[in-house]
Amino acid sequence: MKKIGLTLFALATLAACNNDPKPTDAKTTDAPAADAGPASNPDYEAGLKLVASSDCFTCHKVDDVITGPSYRDVANKYASQAPDIIPKLAEKIIKGGSGVWGSAPMLAHPSISQADAETMVKYILTLKK
Numbered sequence: 529m530k531k532i533g534l535t536l537f538a539l540a541t542l543a544a545c546n547n548d549p550k551p552t553d554a555k556t557t558d559a560p561a562a563d564a565g566p567a568s569n570p571d572y573e574a575g576l577k578l579v580a581s582s583d584c585f586t587c588h589k590v591d592d593v594i595t596g597p598s599y600r601d602v603a604n605k606y607a608s609q610a611p612d613i614i615p616k617l618a619e620k621i622i623k624g625g626s627g628v629w630g631s632a633p634m635l636a637h638p639s640i641s642q643a644d645a646e647t648m649v650k651y652i653l654t655l656k657k
């Protein structure tokens with residue numbers, strides 16, 4: 529049975545109304561303040577950087593299933609098994625494999641170190657909802 533994940537995103541809060549009339553209609557220079565949750569985890573930034581600089585996002589998205597499972601689904605499946613599961617998932621990233629989520633294979637990533645792969649896994653696990 530397919531689980532439909534409810535993704536309640538904290539959308540960026542709209543800029544508060546400013547009662548002071550400003551001469552220039554200065555646009556607020558707000559960075560998107562969404563998702564302060566996982567982003568505040570130190571594993572998030574380091575792991576995301578590694579994932580983004582590799583080929584991961586060609587097969588994975590955070591919330592949508594493409595070739596590979598969504599990272600949200602991966603996190604929801606495994607976060608409760610941390611930390612034991614982290615080296616195992618890292619090994620799977622390095623060696624590749626299939627059969628857990630379907631028949632599509634994940635390619636091997638032999639050039640990724642175990643430590644970097646574990647950082648990637650930690651990032652993914654922060655996405656648990």
Ligand code: HEC
Nearest residue numbers: 582583584587595596626627628629630632633634635648
């Ligand atoms: C060629 C497409 C592809 C690429 C590139 C890819 N993946 Fe995957 N990934 C998959 C597929 C397909 C699965 C599901 C494998 C299975 O069912 O066992 C998967 C599964 C996973 C899992 C869960 C493994 C499990 O046993 O449940 C993790 C974690 C993961 N990928 C992380 C990554 C990371 C990090 C990268 C980048 C270094 C990456 N993937 C790159 C296709 C890909």
